[in-house]
Amino acid sequence: MRVFVTGASGWIGSAVVPELIGAGHQVVGLARSDASADALAAAGAEVHRGSLDDLDALREAAAASDGVIHLAFKHDIAFTGDFQGASDADRRAIDAFGEVLAGSDRPLVIASGTLGLSPGHVATEKDTAAAGSPRAANAEAALGLAVGGVRSSVVRLSPTVHGDGDKGFLASLVSIARDKGVSGYIGDGANRWTAVHRLDAATLFRLAVEKAPAGSVLHGVAEEGVPLRAIAEAIGRHLGLPVVPVAPEDAAGHFTWMADFLALDSPASNTLTRELLGWRPTHPGLIADLDAGHYFDGS
The missing domain is CATH 3.40.50.720 (NAD(P)-binding Rossmann-like Domain)
Incomplete structure (x- = not known):
């Protein structure tokens, strides 16, 4: 074609x-x-x-x-x-x-x-x-x-x-964690994102x-739904930062433009x-991709 x-x-x-x-x-x-x-x-x-x-x-x-x-x-x-x-x-x-x-x-x-x-x-x-x-x-x-x-x-x-070279949501979360000195999640962090x-x-x-x-x-x-807390924990682990909950009323101040997205529980x-x-995903999942380290190059 x-x-x-x-x-x-x-x-x-x-x-x-x-x-x-x-x-x-x-x-x-x-x-x-x-x-x-x-x-x-x-x-x-x-x-x-x-x-x-x-x-x-x-x-x-x-x-x-x-x-x-x-x-x-x-x-x-x-x-x-x-x-x-x-x-x-x-x-x-x-x-x-x-x-x-x-x-x-x-x-x-x-x-x-x-x-x-x-x-x-x-x-x-x-x-x-x-x-x-x-x-x-x-x-x-x-x-x-x-x-x-x-x-x-x-x-x-x-x-x-996600993947090596990503400049989207996941890279933005890493950047926010670096800027704030903590890796945060909203509420209890149980809300899920697909990946x-x-x-x-x-x-x-x-x-x-x-x-x-x-x-x-x-x-x-x-992946049907990766808890946001698990993502925050992986980011905190790699950056050596504490992993902390962010109250919903403080989310906009902490996460800026990403706050509304991060608050959603949206599995699929x-x-x-x-x-x-016959599609069969074969590449690393989100947490495994974070653990590969490329999101933290230059940190």
């Missing part, structure tokens, strides 16, 4: 590209900068210059491909307060892909998330996200393309997609573009995904 990948030089995309190439696929990656273009070329991918806002460039690349994996998201503006703007750009890209792929039965795989899907309960692929979430609405729009002849699927990723290794997530995206049926919801979840299952696609 000739697969067009947005976000191809990002944290997950840079693992998806070699996964696809290793399986014999031809990859075309979206690049908005020279650095991204160079990284894609070095990985063996064809470069398609453009950005998430360049809808004509997205349509052109999708039209010339056998399938699309859409990973790009404007995290830069989302994390500075304009999540709606980032979601709107994401929706425009999904709609553009839907226009080009309509009636072709070609695959469109997009990324979403499990965090907050079914608070306090183990969410399954059959659960729907709460109304009002812009990104969840985008996922539903992508799934809706199936009735128009697009083999669309959604991969709901764990909030913790998946970046390389296992890449395999799932490959399987999805290859064979996920139209309208599939997939869970990029290797991968049973249906494994049964549907």
Whole structure:
């Protein structure tokens, strides 16, 4: 297959590209900068210059491909307060892909998330996200393309997609612990986060573009729920810091922008995904990955 990948030089995309190439696929990656273009070329991918806002460039690349994996998201503006703007750009890209792929039965795989899907309960692929979430609405729009002849699927990723080089939630927790001099967790720390290794997530995206049926919801979840206290204990152990509870009313002051996320209890299952696609996560779990030490290099 000739697969067009947005976000191809990002944290997950840079693992998806070699996964696809290793399986014999031809990859075309979206690049908005020279650095991204160079990284894609070095990985063996064809470069398609453009950005998430360049809808004509997205349509052109999708039209010339056998399938699309859409990973790009404007995290830069989302994390500075304009999540709606980032979601709107994401929706425009999904709609553009839907226009080009309509009636072709070609695959469109997009990324979403499990965090907050079914608070306090183990969410399954059959659960729907709460109304009002812009990104969840985008996922539903992508799934809706199936009735128009697009083999669309959604991969709901764990909030913790970990691995060497991670600069996301887990790396941010390590940074906060260093700054505060303690490794904290909220309340009793029993609330759970799902987790998946970046390389296992890449395999799932490959399987999805290859064979996920139209309208599939997939869970990029290797571990159903890792207690936040266990994560804090691993960080404290490696940094030589005390592990302490943080009262819920003090969480915003301690964890800043991460506080609301860290307070969620959001476990999720991968049973249906494994049964549907034969996906078998094989890489280290979250605590084992922390214990590998790369999150603490330079400490």
